[in-house]
Amino acid sequence: MNHIHGGSFVLGDLEMTHGLLMQLALDLEAVIVAVDYRLAPENPFPAGLEDCYASLTWMAENAADIDIDPDRIAIGGDSSGGTLSAGLALLTRDRGGPRIRFQYLGVPVLDDRLESDSIRRLVDVPILDREILELSWRHYLSGSSTVDGKDGMGYAAPARAEDLSALPPAFIAVSELDPLRDEALDHAQRLMKAGVSVELHLYAGTVHGTYLLAHTKAAQRMRADLDQVLRRVLSAEA
Numbered sequence: 001m002n003h004i005h006g007g008s009f010v011l012g013d014l015e016m017t018h019g020l021l022m023q024l025a026l027d028l029e030a031v032i033v034a035v036d037y038r039l040a041p042e043n044p045f046p047a048g049l050e051d052c053y054a055s056l057t058w059m060a061e062n063a064a065d066i067d068i069d070p071d072r073i074a075i076g077g078d079s080s081g082g083t084l085s086a087g088l089a090l091l092t093r094d095r096g097g098p099r100i101r102f103q104y105l106g107v108p109v110l111d112d113r114l115e116s117d118s119i120r121r122l123v124d125v126p127i128l129d130r131e132i133l134e135l136s137w138r139h140y141l142s143g144s145s146t147v148d149g150k151d152g153m154g155y156a157a158p159a160r161a162e163d164l165s166a167l168p169p170a171f172i173a174v175s176e177l178d179p180l181r182d183e184a185l186d187h188a189q190r191l192m193k194a195g196v197s198v199e200l201h202l203y204a205g206t207v208h209g210t211y212l213l214a215h216t217k218a219a220q221r222m223r224a225d226l227d228q229v230l231r232r233v234l235s236a237e238a
Contacts, residue, residue, distance in 0.1 A: 001032045001104075001230070002056050004088070008136035009040045009048065010108075017078075020214065020223070026113065026225050030234065031068045033059055037084070040136075045156045046145030052088045071124030072234050076104025076171075078211055080136070083109045086158040086187070089167050091147070096143035099150045100168040102233045103203035104226060107175050107208055110175055112137040116182035125177050128207040133179065159183055164194035171199045173222060177208040201225055 003021055005012045014034050026030045037051035056075065063070040077085045082105040089103045114133055123129065137157075145153050154161030170191055174184045181202075188200045203210070206218050213219045 001030060001076060002052070002059055002075045002169050003032050003034045004037065004052055004075070004081035004084045005034065006076035006077060006081040008132060009080045009140035010136060011039070020113055024227065028170050028234070031066055041139040041142055045140050045145065046147050046152055049084055049087050049091060053091055056088065056092065056098055068203040071099055072118060073098060074102040074104065074230060074234060075100055076106070079183060079208065080109050082106050082218035083158065086110065087155040090158060090161055091155050093166055095148070102230070103168050104169045105170060105184070106173045107178055107180060108172070108187070109133070109180055110157060110187050111183040112141060112157040116186070118182040119179045122177060122179045125179065125207055127207055128179055130179065134200040159187060164191050164196060167191065167194070167196045169233065171226065172201070173199065173226070174202045175208055175210055176202060176204050177206065179209060197228060
């Protein structure tokens with residue numbers, strides 16, 4: 001699995017999810033490659049996304065050396081890691097890059113326009129609010145939006161992507177009390193309308209970032225669900 005950490009495009013490193021990924025790798029008996037991508041504002045879009053694509057292609061090209069099946073590579077991440085994962089799935093499809101077996105989008109940030117009902121209504125919740133989202137998008141989008149000589153906004157903010165067809169199956173985790181809730185639900189619906197298989201989990205009573213609170217029952221349930229679906233989709237029989 002190619003894993004992309006969160007951090008609002010400007011924060012985070014390989015250590016923030018190391019423990020969770022180590023446990024996931026042990027549970028699944030799988031190889032997980034964590035991407036140390038460049039962060040905004042020093043390195044705005046598309047720098048981080050290109051790093052994620054480079055990591056994915058490295059995995060596929062060196063599959064034998066790291067003892068993985070190049071036809072069983074998943075991508076995924078939480079929060080802005082989910083943004084980059086969704087953008088990576090689109091970019092890889094359009095470039096004819098390595099086959100992606102599955103995409104995991106955990107509480108993803110998908111729409112820079114910030115117009116959803118949950119963005120407007122959930123203004124007094126912990127961890128994440130509109131001000132943080134505005135700042136993170138401003139930093140992330142402060143560079144060029146051009147990718148491969150054309151407008152790349154659909155890769156930066158996947159809610160803007162017009163064509164979601166021919167993408168890998170997705171597991172989307174959504175928190176009920178997360179301002180990002182509605183854009184994730186909308187993305188799931190758009191994927192399904194485009195013919196993409198989607199497993200959608202809405203976790204009642206949770207907020208953005210619950211997945212990091214490993215000692216809580218809610219976080220344990222989230223990880224158990226992810227563990228189960230990854231075990232299924234990455235099996236040799238799938």
